Amino acid sequence: MALDRRVGFFEGLKYKGGGPMLAWILHRISGLGMIVFISLHVVASFFTQEMGSDWAISINIVYESVIFQLFIVFSVLYHGINGIRIIILDLWPRMLRYQKEMTWLQWLVVIPIYGLTIYIMIQRMITGE
Amino acid sequence: MKVKLKIFRYDPENDKKPHYDKFVVEAEPTDRILDLLEWIKDYQDGTISYRRSCAHGVCGSDAMRINGVNRLACKVLVKDVGTKVTVQPILGLPIEKDLIVDMEPFFDSYKSVMPYFVGGEENPQKEQLQSPEDRERFDDTTKCILCAACTTSCPSFWANGEYVGPAAMVNAHRFIFDSRDQAAAERLKVLNDQYGVYRCHTIFNCTDACPREIQVTQAIGDLKKAIATSRLD
Ligand code: HEM
Numbered sequence A: 001m002a003l004d005r006r007v008g009f010f011e012g013l014k015y016k017g018g019g020p021m022l023a024w025i026l027h028r029i030s031g032l033g034m035i036v037f038i039s040l041h042v043v044a045s046f047f048t049q050e051m052g053s054d055w056a057i058s059i060n061i062v063y064e065s066v067i068f069q070l071f072i073v074f075s076v077l078y079h080g081i082n083g084i085r086i087i088i089l090d091l092w093p094r095m096l097r098y099q100k101e102m103t104w105l106q107w108l109v110v111i112p113i114y115g116l117t118i119y120i121m122i123q124r125m126i127t128g129e
Numbered sequence B: 001m002k003v004k005l006k007i008f009r010y011d012p013e014n015d016k017k018p019h020y021d022k023f024v025v026e027a028e029p030t031d032r033i034l035d036l037l038e039w040i041k042d043y044q045d046g047t048i049s050y051r052r053s054c055a056h057g058v059c060g061s062d063a064m065r066i067n068g069v070n071r072l073a074c075k076v077l078v079k080d081v082g083t084k085v086t087v088q089p090i091l092g093l094p095i096e097k098d099l100i101v102d103m104e105p106f107f108d109s110y111k112s113v114m115p116y117f118v119g120g121e122e123n124p125q126k127e128q129l130q131s132p133e134d135r136e137r138f139d140d141t142t143k144c145i146l147c148a149a150c151t152t153s154c155p156s157f158w159a160n161g162e163y164v165g166p167a168a169m170v171n172a173h174r175f176i177f178d179s180r181d182q183a184a185a186e187r188l189k190v191l192n193d194q195y196g197v198y199r200c201h202t203i204f205n206c207t208d209a210c211p212r213e214i215q216v217t218q219a220i221g222d223l224k225k226a227i228a229t230s231r232l233d
């Protein structure tokens, strides 16, 4: 019998697709990341409000942690900028031939803004403002 | 030079699970991966199975994953990939034996977009002329050899085999943008569907995989635009 067509998650990830495939993976991770963040926020707020429970506060601790914040700031920024790139490509297919240049441009926007944001975040953490 | 090959093996009659076999082959840098497979089949292990026909990148039989990307074995040279080579079947189609996959689902998608010329008149008495500019419009997508390298490199196709996939869309593009053809609307209707253009996330694996250097993502982009605007210009 033939082996079925299913492609395992890691098998797919191992395909050497290059930059645009990575961009797509990051877009999806960041999209899901934002959903997780917003969901946790809503759930935590609900439980704090309705029951004042301690474990609602422990949810807060998760998404207010430094690592989660670094992740979520990156997610919002990357998803937004990459989303704009995808929208441009979908609306003006002529731009598809400049896809490489657009990806460079995109990182040129994302990296400084992200760098500046974490700089400010860490500075505030240290000075405790 | 010695080339080490790791080749995906699956024998439907004897194996429950696939495994990999290793071979060492003496080769020149200018040998093609297909030459190495032929050598192995002739002198080391006659049971190894793969498709090939023309051996010159025309028939589209021997698309496979070579070091993790879809390529034609007859177009990749040893010097392109180095002395350690892993060969696996293309992804997302049922594996029949070793590197041979069942291409039927792929051709079903191909057929679904009416990949043939639909003229206006029943019995035209003279040729239908076309300007060089109009011919140029779909030149790129005439080059497809239906090897399935693009479709089986696409994560959207891996996730769902109902997706018509890049190859079918390339061939739809070939006729939709032909100024003489009359069935563009019907084809666009097939593609304006949850299994049509909307599953393309501009991942570009297809464009990278195409052995004919067709700008596949560009063709799909043209189709998205045609559907969104109901115009072909
Ligand atoms: C600046 C605002 C945003 C822009 C410009 C944007 C843009 C996009 C675009 C263009 C896509 C389609 C991607 C594709 O076809 O591959 C997408 C997908 C998605 N977005 Fe957003 N988005 C934004 C905000 C958000 C937010 C706030 C969330 C979650 C709370 C989110 C979650 C998602 C998810 C889960 C997907 C599906 C991922 C995928 O298809 O790979 N997005 N977004």
Ligand code: FES
Pocket: B051, B052, B053, B054, B055, B056, B057, B058, B059, B060, B061, B062, B063, B072, B073, B074, B075
């Ligand atoms: S054998 Fe014909 S395309 Fe490679």
